[in-house]
Amino acid sequence: MDLFGVLGLDKLSHGLANLSMFPYFDMAHYTVSIMALREQPGALAVSRVSPLACWFSSMLYCFGGAVLSGIMLAEPPVAPLTNSTSVLLASIIWYVVFYCPMDLVYSYAALLPLRLVLSGMKEVTRTWKVLGGVTQAHNKYKDSLLVMIAIGWARGAGGGLISNFEQLVRGVWKPETNELLKMSYPTKITLIGAVLFALQQTHYLPVQKHHLMLIYTVFIVVNKSRMMLMGSSTSPFATIELVIYKTLFSDSSAYAALTSEVRKGCLDNGRTNTTTAVTKESEVSHAPVSPVKGSLTAKEESENTETTNCKKTD
Amino acid sequence: MDLFGVLGLDKLSHGLANLSMFPYFDMAHYTVSIMALREQPGALAVSRVSPLACWFSSMLYCFGGAVLSGIMLAEPPVAPLTNSTSVLLASIIWYVVFYCPMDLVYSYAALLPLRLVLSGMKEVTRTWKVLGGVTQAHNKYKDSLLVMIAIGWARGAGGGLISNFEQLVRGVWKPETNELLKMSYPTKITLIGAVLFALQQTHYLPVQKHHLMLIYTVFIVVNKSRMMLMGSSTSPFATIELVIYKTLFSDSSAYAALTSEVRKGCLDNGRTNTTTAVTKESEVSHAPVSPVKGSLTAKEESENTETTNCKKTD
Amino acid sequence: MDLFGVLGLDKLSHGLANLSMFPYFDMAHYTVSIMALREQPGALAVSRVSPLACWFSSMLYCFGGAVLSGIMLAEPPVAPLTNSTSVLLASIIWYVVFYCPMDLVYSYAALLPLRLVLSGMKEVTRTWKVLGGVTQAHNKYKDSLLVMIAIGWARGAGGGLISNFEQLVRGVWKPETNELLKMSYPTKITLIGAVLFALQQTHYLPVQKHHLMLIYTVFIVVNKSRMMLMGSSTSPFATIELVIYKTLFSDSSAYAALTSEVRKGCLDNGRTNTTTAVTKESEVSHAPVSPVKGSLTAKEESENTETTNCKKTD
Numbered sequence: 001m002d003l004f005g006v007l008g009l010d011k012l013s014h015g016l017a018n019l020s021m022f023p024y025f026d027m028a029h030y031t032v033s034i035m036a037l038r039e040q041p042g043a044l045a046v047s048r049v050s051p052l053a054c055w056f057s058s059m060l061y062c063f064g065g066a067v068l069s070g071i072m073l074a075e076p077p078v079a080p081l082t083n084s085t086s087v088l089l090a091s092i093i094w095y096v097v098f099y100c101p102m103d104l105v106y107s108y109a110a111l112l113p114l115r116l117v118l119s120g121m122k123e124v125t126r127t128w129k130v131l132g133g134v135t136q137a138h139n140k141y142k143d144s145l146l147v148m149i150a151i152g153w154a155r156g157a158g159g160g161l162i163s164n165f166e167q168l169v170r171g172v173w174k175p176e177t178n179e180l181l182k183m184s185y186p187t188k189i190t191l192i193g194a195v196l197f198a199l200q201q202t203h204y205l206p207v208q209k210h211h212l213m214l215i216y217t218v219f220i221v222v223n224k225s226r227m228m229l230m231g232s233s234t235s236p237f238a239t240i241e242l243v244i245y246k247t248l249f250s251d252s253s254a255y256a257a258l259t260s261e262v263r264k265g266c267l268d269n270g271r272t273n274t275t276t277a278v279t280k281e282s283e284v285s286h287a288p289v290s291p292v293k294g295s296l297t298a299k300e301e302s303e304n305t306e307t308t309n310c311k312k313t314d
Numbered sequence: 315m316d317l318f319g320v321l322g323l324d325k326l327s328h329g330l331a332n333l334s335m336f337p338y339f340d341m342a343h344y345t346v347s348i349m350a351l352r353e354q355p356g357a358l359a360v361s362r363v364s365p366l367a368c369w370f371s372s373m374l375y376c377f378g379g380a381v382l383s384g385i386m387l388a389e390p391p392v393a394p395l396t397n398s399t400s401v402l403l404a405s406i407i408w409y410v411v412f413y414c415p416m417d418l419v420y421s422y423a424a425l426l427p428l429r430l431v432l433s434g435m436k437e438v439t440r441t442w443k444v445l446g447g448v449t450q451a452h453n454k455y456k457d458s459l460l461v462m463i464a465i466g467w468a469r470g471a472g473g474g475l476i477s478n479f480e481q482l483v484r485g486v487w488k489p490e491t492n493e494l495l496k497m498s499y500p501t502k503i504t505l506i507g508a509v510l511f512a513l514q515q516t517h518y519l520p521v522q523k524h525h526l527m528l529i530y531t532v533f534i535v536v537n538k539s540r541m542m543l544m545g546s547s548t549s550p551f552a553t554i555e556l557v558i559y560k561t562l563f564s565d566s567s568a569y570a571a572l573t574s575e576v577r578k579g580c581l582d583n584g585r586t587n588t589t590t591a592v593t594k595e596s597e598v599s600h601a602p603v604s605p606v607k608g609s610l611t612a613k614e615e616s617e618n619t620e621t622t623n624c625k626k627t628d
Numbered sequence: 629m630d631l632f633g634v635l636g637l638d639k640l641s642h643g644l645a646n647l648s649m650f651p652y653f654d655m656a657h658y659t660v661s662i663m664a665l666r667e668q669p670g671a672l673a674v675s676r677v678s679p680l681a682c683w684f685s686s687m688l689y690c691f692g693g694a695v696l697s698g699i700m701l702a703e704p705p706v707a708p709l710t711n712s713t714s715v716l717l718a719s720i721i722w723y724v725v726f727y728c729p730m731d732l733v734y735s736y737a738a739l740l741p742l743r744l745v746l747s748g749m750k751e752v753t754r755t756w757k758v759l760g761g762v763t764q765a766h767n768k769y770k771d772s773l774l775v776m777i778a779i780g781w782a783r784g785a786g787g788g789l790i791s792n793f794e795q796l797v798r799g800v801w802k803p804e805t806n807e808l809l810k811m812s813y814p815t816k817i818t819l820i821g822a823v824l825f826a827l828q829q830t831h832y833l834p835v836q837k838h839h840l841m842l843i844y845t846v847f848i849v850v851n852k853s854r855m856m857l858m859g860s861s862t863s864p865f866a867t868i869e870l871v872i873y874k875t876l877f878s879d880s881s882a883y884a885a886l887t888s889e890v891r892k893g894c895l896d897n898g899r900t901n902t903t904t905a906v907t908k909e910s911e912v913s914h915a916p917v918s919p920v921k922g923s924l925t926a927k928e929e930s931e932n933t934e935t936t937n938c939k940k941t942d
Contacts, residue, residue: 046809051877053808074390076702081774099877146395164482168792173803175487180367181360249365249413388704460709478796489801494681495674563679563727 004211013214021128023089028121030090031109033061033159034097038106046170047098053169058094059087060166065158069133069151073140116228123220127213130156130190134197145198152194157187185227185235189220192237318525327528335442340400342435344407345423347375347473352411352420360484361412367483372408373401374480379472383447383465387454430542437534441527444470444504448511459512466508471501499541499549503534506551632839641842649756651717656749658718659737661689661787662725666734674798675726681797686722687715688794693786697761697779701768744856751848755841758784758818762825773826780822785815813855813863817848820865 004010019025037043037058047054060067063080070077081087096105109115133155137148154161160179167174179187193216199205200212223236235241318324333339351357351372361368374381377394384391395401410419423429447469451462468475474493481488493501507530513519514526537550549555632638647653665671665686675682688695691708698705709715724733736742761783765776782789788807795802807815821844827833828840851864863869 048877050809050811051873052811053806056808070702072390072392074384074388074702076700076768078700078775078778081778082769082772084772084774087774095876140390141396144396144398146398146401147392150392150395168803169806169808171804171806171809173487173801175482176485178367178483178485180370180483181364181485183364183366245365248409249362386704386706388698388702454704455710458710458712460712460715461706464706464709487801489796490799492681492797492799494684494797495678495799497678497680559679562723563676 009211009214013208013210016214016217017210019124021125022086025121025125025128026086027089027093028118029125030062030093031097032115032118032122034058034090034094035106035109035115037061038097040167040170042170042172044098051099053171054098055091055094057166057169058098059090060162060169061159062090063158064160064162064166065129065133065155068158068162069136069155072151072154073136112228116225119224119228120221123224124217126156126186126190126193126220127217130193131197131209131213134194134201138201143202145202145204148198148201149191149194152197153191156190156193160184160187185233188235188237189223193220323525323528327522327524330528330531331524333438335439336400337403339435339439339442341403341407342432343439344376344404345411346429346432346436348372348404348408348411349420349423349429351375354481354484356484356486358412365413367485368412369405369408371480371483373404374476374483375473376404377401377472378474378476378480379443379447379469382472382476383450383469386465386468387450426542430539433538433542434535437538438531440470440500440504440507440534441531444507445511445523445527448508448515452515457516459516459518462512462515463505463508466511467505470504470507474498474501499547502549502551503537507534637839637842641836641838644842644845645838647752649753650714653749653753653756654714655717655721656746657753658690658721659725660743660746660750662686662718662722663734663737663743665689666725668795668798670798670800672726679727681799682726683719683722685794685797686726687718688790688797689787690718691786692788692790692794693757693761693783696786696790697764697783700779700782701764740856744853747852747856748849751852752845754784754814754818754821754848755845758821759825759837759841762822762829766829771830773830773832776826776829777819777822780825781819784818784821788812788815813861816863816865817851821848 004013021029038047043054043057046057059080063086066080067077069075070079097109098106100106109118130152134148134152136155137144137151141147157179159166164173164175164178183191196205196212196216200207200209205212227233318327352361357368357371360371373394377400380394381391383389384393411423412420414420423432444466448462448466450469451458451465455461471493473480478487478489478492497505510519510526510530514521514523519526541547632641666675671682671685674685687708691714694708695705697703698707725737726734728734737746758780762776762780764783765772765779769775785807787794792802792806811819824833824840824844825837828835828837833840855861
């Protein structure tokens, strides 16, 4: 990557890699996380009814990644509590966000310019968390790419991945949705980061660590800012996702490519099974599957049409 | 067990004990497990909406036992991911079962003769998994029969035991039922296997390990095939279960044996409590307790009748 | 603490500290715990339908603290099973409480005088469990007060804290309530005990361990007896809680102290946010938040009134 040398970014990337997250970036992370919790429906009521449940929920928002990756590696999930300074900092922020007289802290932090800066700083911590997870898994399981990706992802997007159980603390239970069924943008970008850092760690990706840190950090900060400023929630990967989805998980092309002859014969063979499958799928439409928006809905709809066509030809 | 020598089965049992599960038996296990997932209501829809949730669910079906026994022994639940070959194999099978053009793979694998062979092979892996769990627990806790049974059971029937949480991945939540409330046949047979292997390991059962492996394997394979061919879902242990239940957990005999004199006196003593208990039981009838079929319903009904009688005499 | 020497309580506290919990106090703990399970709505029906689920639930009631603290410290949650004697004892008690002919055991144990003695003895085991948890955490994390409190609390009140998952075993799911949202008296008193013992362990509380054990044990036993005899469920901490709540988590004083001038200005600044918050809070009132009784309801109501006033002035 001589490009970095040419552009004079080498020094910048080294500087970034040596940046300390404590205390300013951590504080931004705690503030944005706890504000996100406060904006959940029902969270304010819970904060009045049970400050303890609210505090515990906030800690899961702030340290969810460490808790989840701890459980996955059979390390004590209480470990984050041992870092008294961080817990104290997060608790103070929790207190002022929820209980500050006249809501001064929340009101000001929620103003767009300040929130933009805080969110940008929070995104920077993501790089560190993902990298921390990947490195931790690499130390324990030398050559397992999958474990490195899983732990990096869990560390970086833990709060989202355990959201079902975090909600349970607040007395809310939404089994019909989770981050695996319908990934949010932060979960997605963290997964991509985990894959990139895991590939870098195993030298499949020929790039230096601090260069990758710079590229990834700039990308997530810029992208987050763009999304906040434009109020858009469309993922920058929508097109790639659609292509991958169409190629791998949709068999429409396969259907089209084959002559109706072959198709019919095959359907005759598996008639009973296909019918069962179709029945199941229609049954399912009433099941509490998460509502899917945007591109995926389109895909699903096109697929339903396909199924219907299939039934008709059948 | 000289019987084995006489029948010339000693060599056969040694041969079986040295059989390698990888790759063919493992493949059969993955195929049958993922096909079972595909046949769950809603699973096909999830596979279209979120391939990742579907993949994660499939992995829990394939490696649920290892994950559960890992958690129970405080070993990393991500450990199964370190075996890249197995995960790759399971992922390929997941892909072709769910997304193969025109559903070729599923259609053919679901044909009875092929499914029979695959299911038989899957049952063989059960022996290895139960034994693996029992041995693992034996290495860690020398003399604890209960832990050995628990780990052997978890390893062999993990997918079933964690089904509530596997379903949650797919956005389905059925708290009113679980494998402890209403055990399925595979869970039952695995529990029996875990007890037998644990007793063998602690030398309470005077039989050699490879002999027990042969007996247990033949029993589960034959029984599974019988059940598939006859389309019967009645457990071969129904009679034994009923006897144990009647002896231990039903107090009808005790009621009958006692004269009404003693009974009345006792009821007078405990009147308040009995009434409370009855009220609770009737309250409960509206609670989401799993619907119980067959012999247990009969038992329950007979018991309700008993309670009613008891109320009348009271 | 020379007071102890003067009152001649030093010898008593030493005697108490050397008291063995096994077998009598443990038995009382198992009996009271399993009777509490039996009195849960639906538990009796489950005991008839699935003795195994009932047994598993009972073990969670008896050993829930050890299981939870085990998970939190990444130690095997099956560890309680290794103590065969305790498990056997608890299982026998489970059997006689649920399945004794004519309910003799439950009927007699539920009589007030006997229950009072058993409950008192059970409370004594609480001291040992909390202290055990705090010591265990102290051995692993020398200086972390928070971890010591968390583990002591989990060990002492584990059954309550994992109640959601214990209920799930019995097919019951009540996400709208948990011990964090609405703490019961035992959970509260255990938390206080964990704080006290953790402070003692780290020498912030200048008192000897056996003295603290005596004070704490006497307090919880006397208080439990008082509550059982008077049939009162009001916590002895209600007043302190209310003061803490009013001081820390309610901003009414802040509102009152400020002139309407300042207040108005501030509200104008944060108008959008406040409105959003209010909307959310009203949305929330329909959410399945646990019904809150007594002082908290009063607080909540007064707060709602406050919000309304605030809206009016706005």
